[in-house]
Amino acid sequence: MRRVRLLVLGMLSLSLAAPGYASRPATDSAATPRSPVAAELRATLAAQPRGDLQRGKALHQSLMCAACHGETGVAPTGNWSSLAGQRAAYTYKSLLDYQRGDRHEDDRANLMAVVVRDMTRQDMADVADYYASLPPPPAAAPKLTGETRRHIEQLVRRGDPARLLTPCASCHGASGQGGNNETPALAGQSVGSLAQTLHDYRSGRRVTDANQGMRQFAQRLTPDEIEALAKYYASLSGKRR
Numbered sequence: 001m002r003r004v005r006l007l008v009l010g011m012l013s014l015s016l017a018a019p020g021y022a023s024r025p026a027t028d029s030a031a032t033p034r035s036p037v038a039a040e041l042r043a044t045l046a047a048q049p050r051g052d053l054q055r056g057k058a059l060h061q062s063l064m065c066a067a068c069h070g071e072t073g074v075a076p077t078g079n080w081s082s083l084a085g086q087r088a089a090y091t092y093k094s095l096l097d098y099q100r101g102d103r104h105e106d107d108r109a110n111l112m113a114v115v116v117r118d119m120t121r122q123d124m125a126d127v128a129d130y131y132a133s134l135p136p137p138p139a140a141a142p143k144l145t146g147e148t149r150r151h152i153e154q155l156v157r158r159g160d161p162a163r164l165l166t167p168c169a170s171c172h173g174a175s176g177q178g179g180n181n182e183t184p185a186l187a188g189q190s191v192g193s194l195a196q197t198l199h200d201y202r203s204g205r206r207v208t209d210a211n212q213g214m215r216q217f218a219q220r221l222t223p224d225e226i227e228a229l230a231k232y233y234a235s236l237s238g239k240r241r
């Protein structure tokens with residue numbers, strides 16, 4: 001009896017204290033974007049529902065995602081990201097970021113805020129798993145050459161200890177295919193969207209990175225390196241994981 005009561009109490013306090021994103025009244029565009037707290041983010045991703053691919057596919061059409069991000073999840077323009085082959089945890093997290101008003105580098109985020117307003121976490125998990133199941137985008141730029149290529153490959157694979165730059169590949173994968181948890185795939189995204197988002201981290205406009213990891217890395221890069229890194233990742237074709 002006593003054990004049962006303890007168990008119940010334990011479960012209650014667990015659920016009360018459960019970290020993770022509380023549901024926040026969504027899409028108050030005046031809300032100041034907040035950075036994710038790492039522990040909350042981990043708990044949120046651990047509770048990501050299992051997605052239903054068929055439902056995800058249907059939502060991709062009915063919610064008009066296809067109109068902007070492409071029928072097959074490969075964006076028809078370089079203005080925004082392809083979603084095909086992206087890690088499900090990153091897509092799921094990004095949709096929550098928009099819904100909570102935590103991703104708002106500029107007014108383009110309003111488009112996404114409207115789209116996600118009424119999505120449930122199950123809907124988000126369904127589309128996220130659907131995109132993860134699609135073949136990643138093909139290369140979107142020619143390979144770098146010469147000294148720039150040598151410098152950037154060094155940065156990607158070895159980092160730069162003098163500037164406390166961790167190798168990009170240690171998190172984003174050896175071929176830009178994405179890494180653990182919410183670490184996104186970068187291969188085959190457009191030069192423009194990759195460069196823009198790195199500049200947004202650098203200036204602190206984008207604050208969606210837990211522990212400010214990407215903000216710190218981007219601040220240690222020169223504008224020329226940002227351009228070249230964007231070209232480098234755009235030139236990779238995503239590999240199946």
Ligand code: HEC
Nearest residue numbers: 063064065067068080081091094095108109111112115127
């Ligand atoms: C009207 C056009 C439009 C529609 C419809 C749309 N999106 Fe977007 N999406 C955008 C734009 C623009 C951005 C970039 C916004 C920014 O700068 O933050 C974006 C960004 C995203 C991102 C972040 C990608 C990244 O690499 O960080 C995800 C994920 C996403 N959209 C998923 C979806 C899903 C899922 C749907 C359907 C439920 C959808 N979008 C519908 C225009 C659209």
Ligand code: HEC
Nearest residue numbers: 166167168171182183184194197198208209213214217229
């Ligand atoms: C310690 C791990 C780590 C390292 C090292 C790292 N990243 Fe990231 N990166 C992340 C995570 C995690 C995110 C997602 C953050 C978020 O949700 O905003 C991210 C996001 C990004 C994005 C945004 C992608 C999108 O679709 O919007 C770009 C671009 C990027 N990183 C490029 C780089 C480059 C270039 C380097 C090397 C100079 C690098 N990263 C090093 C972990 C890392």
